[in-house]
Amino acid sequence: MTQLPTAPQTPIPGMPAGIASGRALTAGADVSSSSNEYLTFAIDNQYYGIDILSVREIRAWTEVTGLPNTPDYVRGIINLRGTIVPIYDLRVRLGGGRTNPTRMHVVIVVVAANGTFGLLVDSVSDILSIDNRDLQAVPETGMEADNRFLSALVAREERMVSIIDLDRLVNQDTAAQLEQLAAQQPAAAEPAA
Numbered sequence: 001m002t003q004l005p006t007a008p009q010t011p012i013p014g015m016p017a018g019i020a021s022g023r024a025l026t027a028g029a030d031v032s033s034s035s036n037e038y039l040t041f042a043i044d045n046q047y048y049g050i051d052i053l054s055v056r057e058i059r060a061w062t063e064v065t066g067l068p069n070t071p072d073y074v075r076g077i078i079n080l081r082g083t084i085v086p087i088y089d090l091r092v093r094l095g096g097g098r099t100n101p102t103r104m105h106v107v108i109v110v111v112a113a114n115g116t117f118g119l120l121v122d123s124v125s126d127i128l129s130i131d132n133r134d135l136q137a138v139p140e141t142g143m144e145a146d147n148r149f150l151s152a153l154v155a156r157e158e159r160m161v162s163i164i165d166l167d168r169l170v171n172q173d174t175a176a177q178l179e180q181l182a183a184q185q186p187a188a189a190e191p192a193a
Contacts, residue, residue: 034132040125040161041108043091047125047161049154054110054166058124061105072098075120078107085109087118093169094149112166128161130154135163 038049039058064076064087073092077084087107091099099105099120107118135152151165 035129036132038128038130038161038163039108040128041106041121042123042125043094043121044096047159048090048121049128049130049161049163050108050110050119050166052127054112056109056111056116059107059109059118061101061103061107061120078118080109080118083116085116085118087120088170090119090121110166112170114167114170117170128154128156130156138162 037052039052039055040047040049042048062078064078066076067074067086073089075087075089077086079085089099091097099122101120105120105122106124107120108124109116109118134154136154138150138153149164149169150162151168152163154161154163
């Protein structure tokens with residue numbers, strides 16, 4: 001019986017204060033307020049953000065079990081406390097080359113409309129509280145691939161942060177296909193604690 005890799009319980013180097021490895025985040029924004037909190041992270045020299053309410057936890061990179069016949073951006077699956085979670089290489093998904101993960105890379109486990117999945121990124125930056133009126137529309141570039149996963153842009157501290165729409169990042173068909181493939185994998189002997 002093959003055991004799926006499980007996520008380690010070790011601290012993540014460079015993790016911002018207030019974010020712990022292996023623990024669900026409980027931060028969130030008041031629904032009635034005009035601002036939201038976003039977890040920001042880097043891929044190469046670009047900064048991205050996702051709604052903090054969609055973040056389940058942040059983990060150090062761990063090896064994954066590959067799946068056959070999957071898109072290039074699917075790195076494989078891990079067993080996260082008894083739940084099979086697909087891991088996506090966000091650099092590839094956003095049109096870049098494949099990530100060569102090191103111990104410095106992290107996986108952000110998120111929950112979106114199409115399920116729970118992990119995003120392989122270079123590093124986590126910080127949590128930003130962004131007023132909704134500061135969010136700017138993504139400009140039309142004539143290239144759909146440039147902005148199809150982005151919902152907004154925000155300028156913050158001399159850098160541009162692109163806000164990712166997780167529901168567009170992983171569509172329902174892809175999520176269903178990966179769920180089927182994961183179900184065909186041998187069950188893990190011991191889920192991660």
